[in-house]
Amino acid sequence: MLIIVMGVSGSGKSTIAKLLADKTGLDYYDADDFHPQSNIDKMKGGKALNDTDRKPWLLLLAKKLYEWEQQKGAILACSALKESYRELLSSQSKKIKWVYLTGTFETIKNRIESRKGHFMDTHLLQSQFDTLEPPTYGVHVAIDQTPQQITTQILSRIQKNLKC
Template sequence: MIIIVMGVSGCGKTTISSQLSQKTGIPYYDADDFHPKSNIDKMARGSALNDDDRLPWLKLLADTILEWSSKKGGVLACSALKEKYRAILSSKYKDIIWVYLSGSKDLIKQRIEARSGHYMNSDLLNSQFHDLEVPNYGIHIDISETPEKIINTIVSKLK
């Protein structure tokens, strides 16, 4: 089983994906770990990535998802903001379960500002919301709920 937990930075992708992994026994991965250094450096300078920056990263993830599908699967935390990004991610393996974490810009901004050691700053949040194309498929989750409730909701919808 391949599950991609998506949404803008600060919506809880890492928390929810890692806890979902623990609950289901499916390995957890963070798409951020697959970014080349040039992308991380660019975001750290406060610049948004463009599609040219993202394309090699998305293609690598698509190949990796295909590998996971033949093993123990994967729960991937990945922004996947645009439909064309999701199309690339699912280009090699179609049976992806999408989980979209949604919340208000104010709540997400508070979460980002409370973080330490993350390259995404709150100024880039506007560009993420601008790029976000909400999927009309998958499991949609309101992030104002507790992580435990969110996990239980997702697991119940996986059955």
């Protein structure tokens, strides 16, 4: 099984993906770890990535997803903000379960402001919300719950979908 936990920066993707990995026994990966240094430098410099910046990164992730699918599966935390990005990510793997973490701009802004050592700056958050194309599929979960509640809700809904 492949699960991609998506949403804007600060929505809790990494936290929830790690908890899902712990509960399922699948390996956890963070898409940010696969960014080329040029993308990281651009974001650290306060500039939003464009589609040209993202495409090689997304194609690499699609390849990795295929490899993980051939093994035991994986949980990936990835923003996947646009439908075209999700299409690239799923271009080699058709068994992806999508989890979309939803929250208000203010809630997420407050989370980002309290983080230390992350390359995402709060002024880039608006560009993420502007870019976001919420999926019409997958599991949608509001982030105004505890991480444990969110994880339990996700697993319950994924299990329910697997039985259908």
